[in-house]
Amino acid sequence: MKIDLTNAAFDADALADSVPYCAHLGVKLGVKDGRLVLEMPFQDHLIGNPMVPAIHGGVIGSFLEMAAISQVIRETRATATPKPVDITIDYFRTGRPVTSYAAARIVKLGRRVINVHAEMWQDDETKPVAVLHGHFLIVAE
Helix, strand or coil: CCCCCCCHHHHHHHHHHHHHHHHCCEEEEEEECCCCCCCEHHHHHHHEEECCCCECCCHHHHHHHHHHHHHHHHHCCCCCCCCEEEEEEEECCCCCCCCCEEEEEEECCCCEEEEEEEEEECCCCCCCCCCEEEEEEEECC
């Protein structure tokens, strides 16, 4: 996937439109207080366990990965999608059927590999549902 970020301002809408899975999950990107925040409104097809009901763990993982990759693209101005080297996700709480949010920050920026931390929360940002720790490879073109 190629992303055109040649303009001076970061275009969150262009980034979201370039990722079909964002549309499937209903993810919206926006800049709030200077940081990139993703929003995923609840939809019935996000449920993994209808008995609880709980958002599917794969949806949560994908949402966190989108947050991490989006942050890397925003900060590095990468024109190609960063490739995951390794990702670890810690699940702390049940993803309830409500709107979810995610944000990421770069922990260490190397020449080719970037270490990223992302968090997903719902009602209270201080109570994450899950967190991602990952390394991404910046592909030179």
